[in-house]
Amino acid sequence: MEQFTPKLVGARVKRREDRRLLTGQGAYTDDHRPSGLLYAAFLRSPYAHARIVRLDPAAARSLAGVATVMTGEELARLVKPVRAGSNMRDYKTTSWPPLAVGKVRHVGEAVAVVVAESRYLAEDALEQIDVDYEPLPTVADAQAASEPQAALLHEEVGTNVLLTRQFAQGEVDAAIAGAEVRVRERFRFHRHAAICMENRGCLAEYHAGTGALTLRSATQCPGLLRDVLADLLDLPEHCVRVVAADVGGGFGAKSSLYPEELTLCAITRLLARPVKWISDRREDLLTSTQAWDEVVEAELALRADGTIVGLRAEVTTDIGAYSIYPWTATVEPVQTISFLPGPYRVPHYRGRTRGVATCKAPLGPYRGVGRPITTFVMEGLMDRAARRLGMDPVELRLRNYIREEEFPYKTPSGIVWDQASLTACMHKAREALDYEATRQWQRQAREEGRWVGIGFATYIELTGVGSAIPVSPGMPISTGTEAAFIRVDPSGTVTAAFSVAPQGQGHETALAQVVADALGVSFQDVRVICGDTAVAPHGTGTYASRSAVLAGGAAILAGRALREKTLQIAGHLLETNPADLDIQDGRIFVRGKLERGIPFREIARAAYGGLRRLPKDMEPGLEVTRFYDPYYGTASSATHVAVVEVDRETYEVKIHRYVVVEDCGRIINPLIVEGQVRGGVAQGIGAALYEEVVYDEEGQLLTGTLMDYLVPTAAELIPIEVHHLETPSPTTLGGFRGMGEGGTIGAPAAIANAVSDALSPLGIEITELPITPERLFRLMRGTNELS
């Protein structure tokens, strides 16, 4: 890439937002209290599937302090229902009214809303709403939902199977039939919840005088919300502003449009008073999009020398009650078959998937989307194959990775990997671990009767996705571009605004590093504003490991454009050819003659200060907007290694070591990358050992508190060793690759493989996550190891 000579990019710059966030100076949605504020509370269904026979809000309406009570029918007159469409062939679009109309489809679905002078009063009023439900048969899981006699959730489409899809390449059945070694397994990845420090919440404010609607929301996608709200509320889009200022975690669960956002917007328009709703933890666990919940039956075939010849898989995904906007119910099931072959050369492949509606909270994207399970499945099969072949699992992997000379590599599902450091990551991981010594330690520990194991997982991840491959294939919206708006103020300070919207990722620091380098000014002089559609150019938000690539790329384009104009103005003022000038640290100078220069702020002043100081015909001002589309996107990769021990008596899994070697291309800020890796691994450890959303047969959520839905805390974690390779992406501006999700992708597989390795003397293999002591206890009962 021409003339991108990074200085700040690559530096361990401390996150500038942390002073604010860690000292209680952050301004989250709930911190905003406009005058005249009203508070909303939602009446939520206690039934998983029921007809609403009667709903009488009269008593609630008459309570003092209640501004309004609204039912689903009433709200339906004010907003269009959400329909998450897709042009994917075998996908059935269904409706999702923001408040239930006619029937409810999962426990926790909102059936009415109370808006009152306080949240306390609003909740008191909820108890006065009289609802008669006629229970319908519960559709408890994907298996039950696909039976021909199953009750239908969405009568309009006549089936609970909302999508089917297949990717195929080669002659998989023949290849597998003729293979020397076959390993086959049924893997179960349970339902998972994204637990954010900040629950969901929003504040809608309609200004009757201007007709402007402002929604503050704990969302990852302010730009995306603005587009859809204007449509569903039938408002001119220039009257809609969405702000996501400080947001405390998202992990995908804050990337979709939610019924509460739509409801509040409709009500504030009606009342012309601001209305706030802050989810409590119970509501968050009941209604935020959940993740995974898949069964994968997969078979891998290899030659006797360990070369993979074929892979086939059948995936069933429990997508819950509704198809979420904009990602649709396809996002998890389709990515699963899309990415299953992972980092390996798989000549013959077939993946089939179906997404089935059930009476559970809607499924949505969650850190890693599809890839935590595909990595668990594929890496689990690789270890089984290694055991069967008597090969070292590392050797088997090295034999099958896509080779360096094969990039760009097109996968069976049509994804193009630009380049990834698969073999190099594994070599470095083996070295960082001291693999031989660790195996030696394992042999000794085994002789002492201990159950210790080593597990590997390598993944390749599509990040920074451009317009060639939508984040969710078939989706009607574009997620392939982002933009940067950069304005140099007359004093020489720089304001850069982006539509990406961080929830803790450190964009204010990382993007300032990129802008400062691209423009040639100092880091301190750059302020980054994210997540406000009134300030930023059009974009969608922060999700899918895209911000470093897309917003970073846009920042480089915009920064370069301003740099060029700056040099032209400087050339004019210094009476020098702009080509002979350079900018560094906020000063423009003649190359080779450092003393002959001019401060950047002089250029800024000149840009706004009248034509005489500008070259003839130059437009005044120093600001620019640039869009960036990385087209295909770029691959990130990593190898994770877990060393674990299973307690022989309590079946507790203890992690002794955790090593990550990752390549996310050119690193903008190693501190941020390492923080992301560690946070992602922590969530992956949660998936491997602790976290599971449980519904009972009646569709009641049993994990409705954080005493039952177990998230690992600092006490459960160990120091995670992170090593970097830094191979700039050949296809993206700046060479950046996305890396926000990776930790969560590798960890479940690495830990599962380590536990299987630890228990291999007993013949126990892990097929189901999380690996709880109870599950291991039951597995042990199948052996004679119970004391």
Add this chain to the structure above:
Amino acid sequence: MKPSPFIYHDPTSIEEALALLQHYSGDAKVLAGGQSLMPLLNFRLSAPTALVDINRIAALSYIQQEAGQLRIGALTRQRTLEFSALVREHLPLLYEATTLVGHLPIRTRGTIGGSLAHADPAAEYPAVATVMEAELVVQGPKSQRILRPEEFFLGYLTTALASDEVLVEVRFPIPPPTSGWAFVEFARRHGDFALVGIAALLDAEGEQCRRARLATAGVGPTPVRLRAAEQILEHEGLTEQSIEAAAVRAAELVEPQSDLHASTDFRRHLTQVLTRRALRQAKARSQERQG
């Protein structure tokens, strides 16, 4: 998650508190540290007419050594117990159990009396009170009564406290200096309620065991004294075989329930494992103290 409306009182004397409880005759709740009650109120699982907040009653917070006992005021914070030199010296079992109670913010607010009166069978203090044969001092409007743990804990979240009574003090007999102790529990995460907890207290000399005390947390509607297991140790001494026999017996004595986190069978299995671990540790500590 906001509570239903309630009337709030914050008396400064125990007499005043008792009068209020009498006034509401069963429709008031005592608020101490609030670590269990507040969630119940916010979930609207409990909606009393009034709350009687006893946090301003300074006379309920103390740790005193008297008549071979440590007497602990019901409002004494768990965090205070954790840092009390008296507790550490005389009631190391209570100290060890305290470090396992929830997390620092919980222990900072939570009180010993609140935990006992809430009577969650998976909590640490009911098991400690049971194994130590503590005396629970209950004050009513007219009189005071002293209950043994077996009399106090009646069932899941249920005690012998009448609606106009307050638990005001817990009296722990100070064990002989050569006794050994252990509080061992297995929880999914640090600070969680235990799937199973075992409290052990041994008065031993060498492998001779004068008195053995074992109690459980998390494997029944109340803490369970494992008397039949204790007797094995008192009769056969603290050998590896008798410890194993006591552990096996312990698992037979409990009737744990299945829940989301562990089945009956797994809890029974853990009872055996943890009883063995607790007894080994208690024995080692006793021997260490005997020199």
